[in-house]
Amino acid sequence: MNYKPEELLISVAASLLNTPDIQHVAVGAASPIPGAAALLAQKLGGGELDVTIIHGSANNTFTDGGRELFDCAGQGRVHAFFLGGVQIDGQANINLVGTGNYPDLERRFPGSFGSAYMYFTVPNVILFRPEHSRRVFVEKVDFISAPGVSDPGIQRTGGPKAMITGLCLMSFNAEKAQFKLESVHPGHSVEEVLDNTGFEIDIPENVLTTAVPSDEHLKLLRAEIAPEIAKTYPGFAASVFNIKSAA
Amino acid sequence: MNYKPEELLISVAASLLNTPDIQHVAVGAASPIPGAAALLAQKLGGGELDVTIIHGSANNTFTDGGRELFDCAGQGRVHAFFLGGVQIDGQANINLVGTGNYPDLERRFPGSFGSAYMYFTVPNVILFRPEHSRRVFVEKVDFISAPGVSDPGIQRTGGPKAMITGLCLMSFNAEKAQFKLESVHPGHSVEEVLDNTGFEIDIPENVLTTAVPSDEHLKLLRAEIAPEIAKTYPGFAASVFNIKSAA
């Protein structure tokens, strides 16, 4: 069955969430692909995975206001979370603020959101950035919204576990403070990944090709997840799944 | 018009609440006389005084759980509060825990409740203890649930302003850390107060007699306040006002 690039990314992200360590995944603002991945993983796990999509009230059971996501993470009750970055470097530092010499910025982006906290408290943070380019994957970010690794004396139960891009899937080794290439998406190559990455990556001898979404998963995604995610991200659901929101 | 001892105490307490500094009085658990006084003061002030009676949901607009009273006081939004004491000494230290050499107690009482906090944050704390005896008014309390005064370096916006007993009304001078006799209730004398007080009090040359409740206040109290306080303290309302709770 044919699939769209977004559907591959959703499928890859969902596969990362289907582990016994992850009983609750939270998805932050403006994250339709992670949101769809969380709902797909929940479906595949027979409903055992708790999913919280912060944006809006669909798939959001929080009732204690805007702080509940962060309190919940601080309690150790959020096991997976997605973060992006205007820039991401080889130590998994992420920059959501802007480029240039802060505060003398060349370009300003929205800001750090909750990243500086979630990165420390959620054990499985998945970095997600479809644009795989040297503009994004830089040697050193201009501004550290949230650091990828911390000194041993710092209380930290969370951090980056993996990164999904438009070209590949990487894992992150916190001790080495380094990404490792896990698989390259179909139609792309290791060379393409290297050419478009501004930092050193650990490249194993045999690099796998990312598994394509199965027909079963695609059917589930289109039939059941798409209308669900449309409640939170109508624009995304319309453009990717051709679904109109009921609202 | 005849009045009961409880009605005198309610009237005295209400008079202390009718000042422009006090826009919100809170009343803690198991305090029917202070509760009735607060409601009477509210009525006499034309409804301008906010009254929060913590115990139960009548006359309690808090919606943020058990901590709201304390948060509210910490914000400076509670201007008057009542506290009692198993023992109270001349420096206005109060003991709600027990007698004896803590933790080797001879008699145990319920405990300090929120006193150690409210005494620091509410600018007009009114001490209230109908039993006026040397057993209660001691030279030095056995256990300080909450101290009457603090060193100048300690952040403190609250403290004792007055004390109402079965015999008299006293004011408290925080700089001198001393009570001053303000008025003696009708039928009692300065000597009786001194005989039954275990600490030094400042006695002015002319001691007033406590004003008796006016007929108007008594009518208001019996007709309008009694049924209201019965919602929170049915036992008290039954015994003092011969009123049965609707509940």
Next chain:
Amino acid sequence: MTTFINVSELADLIPNGAYIAIPPEYSFVPMELVRGLIRRNTKNLSVLCVPIGGMAVDLLIGAGCVKQIEAAAVSLGENGLAPRFTDAVVSKKIKMMDSTCPAIHTALQASEKGVPFMPLGGIIGSDIQAHRDDWRIVDDPLGNGNGPILLLPAIQPDFTIFHSPLADRSGNVWVGRQRELLTMAHAAKQTLVTVERITDENLLANEQTAAGTMPALYINAIAEAEGGAKPLGLTDCYERDGDAIRDYAAQAKTDSGFDDYLAQHIYTNTQQAAQ
């Protein structure tokens, strides 16, 4: 995932030596679960009263279930002193950690936020603080000249237990204005709940009921227990039974009277509760 079991099974989840948090007497007190703990002869509990204890903790103390209590106060309210509590404290059968209401709320909020401590104003110079080795007074750590301030270490109970009017089939539970229950559940490792009844409606389906609902995310197990807060009251369901509490207060004044109370009111109902 929230599991649905019966009250007896709920009591079985709480082992000897557990650290449990209980709400104040005015509502939501899980009396039937407390009776269940007494029936199964649970021992060495540490009990956190949030922030005030009453009949529930007095019963647990009298029945020999309790090793230690932390509370701002323990009393039967209009019915006077809590007799088993006062006796046990004076005779040192239990360890009493005296606290004050906002300190308990604040220390639970520290766990709720996943921080090791939280500051609280006031308290300094109280003998409560003088007897608490775990509390610290530090000079304004911001260096802004605000003077000394009390820091309270986070409190993390093993179990928060309470009784609510209503749960839904997804395991969401109504708490209404009793928001300290949320903080207690957020702070505790596990939360066990009894409810008057379970509804087929989803409490989160509309904003009105959602606003007063604790989501299933924090709740490990729920048991249906009609009248489960009695003889105490439950908001919008039933008033406290003043006569029953007065009788308890009188009977519990003596060891033998208390034993009679247990025999009459707790051990007799084993059959019914186990169903």
Next chain:
Amino acid sequence: MTTFINVSELADLIPNGAYIAIPPEYSFVPMELVRGLIRRNTKNLSVLCVPIGGMAVDLLIGAGCVKQIEAAAVSLGENGLAPRFTDAVVSKKIKMMDSTCPAIHTALQASEKGVPFMPLGGIIGSDIQAHRDDWRIVDDPLGNGNGPILLLPAIQPDFTIFHSPLADRSGNVWVGRQRELLTMAHAAKQTLVTVERITDENLLANEQTAAGTMPALYINAIAEAEGGAKPLGLTDCYERDGDAIRDYAAQAKTDSGFDDYLAQHIYTNTQQAAQ
């Protein structure tokens, strides 16, 4: 006592130079009051976004009302960057204090509890922290070896402003699940609210509505403003108007386009709003 006035009078209560707190874009944003502030040409506002800003703060910045912003982020969400914000930050027309969501919630909770600071986990090593002179990192002040921790000074806005579906005649206001509004009101010196409508029912009269209600105690003034959150959405009342926000995002990309937007959407409605 809560007073009932109109939106224009409400805007008059906020002086030049005031420090105001605004809720996030998903609901309860007081857009009509924001338009009122622009109409009366309010200057030098410090704005706290709790914790994220959007169209409301972008409008205020573009209209020249703002001196300083504190926020975890400012964006138009699905409609991309907030154009007036990004322009003003890069050209340094305003001072931007970068923060992170839980730091804003926590610093407001400090004011809510009346303490000068509160601790927060994480954050250490972020450049956010590196650029905040007012934040302090201290070694575990409990002395339990928990290592360094961030302390945030309390934030106390002069005004919390928001728009709610409903108030009652006593001045109680529905906030539902949007509990950050409560913390914002507790933390601020004053709270000003616009509402879709005012009901004769008392919101505190039953436990269901009481659970989602902010009591009048914290609210200084209320104005009725039907559609007062538009073009943003309001829970249970109306969805956000995606087209209108998209149009704004496009127009606000240039100075002249933004001026046109003000002329079309804000200055024209003066009459209507003043009634």
